[in-house]
Amino acid sequence: MNPTALAEALDTAAREARPLPGGGSGLTGTAEAYAVQEALVARRLARGERPTGVKLGFTSLAKMRQMGVADLIHGRLTDRMEIPDGGRYDVSGLIHPRIEPEVAFLLGAELAPGGDPAAAVAAVAPALEVIDSRYDGFRFSLPEVIADNTSAAGYALGPWTAPAALGGLRALANLGVLLELDGRTAETGSTAAILGDPLRALAAAARLAGPLPAGTVLLAGAATAAVPLPPGTHVRAVVARLGAVRLTTGEAA
């Protein structure tokens, strides 16, 4: 399948909540896969969506093991994917949503490939990411998940904290992470699971997808495995010292 046709098929799969069979795309290389992702995101931008940032995937062993892949990937975020902290999020138009706890960075200055990530960070926040693979059963090859904009669907950001309030970004290297569904612990972990230090994710994002302009939001990748996200669920993620972020999914129809 050519890149434009695959981008259209993935876009339609997302809009109609009808998954494509994984393993059948014929995609072989990552360069080709990122060309499909670019065409897919271009379709969203053509509908009036605004780019807001970048996300990384498979930055933790927990995620690599869960999904059976072993390479860092990156995708694009848009304003359509934003979920207000504490807000309601309708999952009825999704295929098989999952949720995962993350750390987000806000860039106060441009970050070029090879630039100093710490110098560019204006603030950090706890985050929730909703992922929804457009492939049947969440089963895909690495090029396929890249083409599918790394399963991106939605994200919520908690309160921003300036690095100075943490005594510097070194504090981020080992903070406890908790994911709760309806008040029950679903996953626990540490920010150390994210490439040993989430700041490394920022450097990797700049290298892979940079230069990243000031104002970019970066999701550094889940610190734990993702869990299914049913309707009618209260979700809370807590990152120690950064605080909490919440969302509630709409009731089942």
Ligand code: OOG
């Ligand atoms: C791909 C998205 C991976 C993460 O944080 O590792 C990701 C997937 O798991 O379907 O967002």
Ligand code: MG
């Ligand atoms: Mg993620």
